[in-house]
Amino acid sequence: MKGITKFLEKIGRGVGKVVGALYQAGRDSIDQVIKNILPFMAFISFVIGLILVTGVGDLLAKALQPLANNPIGLVIMSLIIGLPVLSPLLGPGAVIAQIIGTLLGTLFANKTLPVATALPALFAINPQVGCDFIPVGLALGEAEPETVEVGVPAVLFSRLITGPIAVIIAWLASFGL
Amino acid sequence: MVQAAIWFIGIFQKGGEVFTSLVTGIIPLVIVLMTAVNALIALIGPERVDALGKFAAKPGVLYIPLRYVVLPFVSVFVLCNPMAYTMGRFLPEKLKPAFYDSAVSFVHPPLGIFPHVNPGELFVWMGIAQGVEQAYGHEAVAALAVRYLLVGLVVILIRGIVTERITAIMWKKEAA
Numbered sequence: 001m002k003g004i005t006k007f008l009e010k011i012g013r014g015v016g017k018v019v020g021a022l023y024q025a026g027r028d029s030i031d032q033v034i035k036n037i038l039p040f041m042a043f044i045s046f047v048i049g050l051i052l053v054t055g056v057g058d059l060l061a062k063a064l065q066p067l068a069n070n071p072i073g074l075v076i077m078s079l080i081i082g083l084p085v086l087s088p089l090l091g092p093g094a095v096i097a098q099i100i101g102t103l104l105g106t107l108f109a110n111k112t113l114p115v116a117t118a119l120p121a122l123f124a125i126n127p128q129v130g131c132d133f134i135p136v137g138l139a140l141g142e143a144e145p146e147t148v149e150v151g152v153p154a155v156l157f158s159r160l161i162t163g164p165i166a167v168i169i170a171w172l173a174s175f176g177l
Numbered sequence: 178m179v180q181a182a183i184w185f186i187g188i189f190q191k192g193g194e195v196f197t198s199l200v201t202g203i204i205p206l207v208i209v210l211m212t213a214v215n216a217l218i219a220l221i222g223p224e225r226v227d228a229l230g231k232f233a234a235k236p237g238v239l240y241i242p243l244r245y246v247v248l249p250f251v252s253v254f255v256l257c258n259p260m261a262y263t264m265g266r267f268l269p270e271k272l273k274p275a276f277y278d279s280a281v282s283f284v285h286p287p288l289g290i291f292p293h294v295n296p297g298e299l300f301v302w303m304g305i306a307q308g309v310e311q312a313y314g315h316e317a318v319a320a321l322a323v324r325y326l327l328v329g330l331v332v333i334l335i336r337g338i339v340t341e342r343i344t345a346i347m348w349k350k351e352a353a
Contacts, residue, residue, distance in 0.1 A: 107308065108308030110312065121305055122301075125301070140260070152274075
């Protein structure tokens with residue numbers, strides 16, 4: 001009898017743990033959607049509406065198109081966004097990358113841009129990723145203050161080199177798309 | 178006046194249409210996928226990544242891909258943005274900037290397949306992806322998502338190596 005009770009208890013606990021984890025996971029994802037995803041979708045929808053209806057989109061498209069429709073232009077874009085002076089300013093919340101991405105998205109949607117430039121474009125809009133966050137990120141890794149002092153400029157300069165490299169690799173990787 | 182009013186409200190009608198298509202098209206999938214992955218991570222236990230962190234801290238050329246590809250991938254996948262950067266605590270001081278650079282560069286490339294890693298910045302991927310989907314179809318987006326992830330892995334390896342070198346050079350200058 002005792003054996004059976006123990007066995008049942010074990011199963012009960014196991015199931016409880018799994019169901020609990022699943023339920024908590026569901027709660028976490030709904031939280032994320034409400035707190036992070038939906039607000040940004042609302043904001044992006046407004047921007048897209050504004051762009052499409054006012055014709056600002058056409059102007060921006062004309063400005064961005066020469067940069068975005070060829071690999072050299074995209075490399076230049078990544079160099080500009082990755083400048084050590086600009087990159088920490090463009091970083092926060094990845095808002096700039098998300099807006100430029102959405103703008104380019106409207107250009108892909110009407111086939112102004114070929115699909116082959118989508119992959120390099122994803123890297124060209126994002127050489128500044130995390131540049132605003134270096135001291136905090138290093139502190140999360142329990143880095144000493146001296147490490148932060150060296151680490152911030154090291155990462156910023158490194159992006160000037162690796163930003164364009166990323167675009168070129170992405171361009172090479174998009175053959176056959 | 179009436180024309181102006183129609184034009185004005187048109188902006189928000191268009192915006193509303195876009196919003197509806199985003200909510201019905203993207204949110205359900207993201208919710209279910211995020212729930213599944215979050216549950217999986219909770220059941221495996223995020224603390225197990227620690228063992229990998231200690232292992233990747235070893236010196237030697239062979240550990241470079243482990244430190245700048247495997248460790249960032251696993252930490253970003255399991256711990257997500259921004260807790261992934263805490264894995265830097267297992268590395269020696271001189272390697273921390275390189276690991277941060279590598280890890281932070283990987284919070285967007287998986288978004289096409291694993292949106293749970295950074296749902297707040299989904300549109301770095303989604304902005305371009307939804308345009309591509311409209312014009313070139315679902316298969317093009319899937320191919321793009323896979324390539325974004327794979328190229329991301331190559332890029333974080335290069336970033337790790339380059340930043341490690343630059344940090345080493347600047348460290349010497351600082352000491353001198």
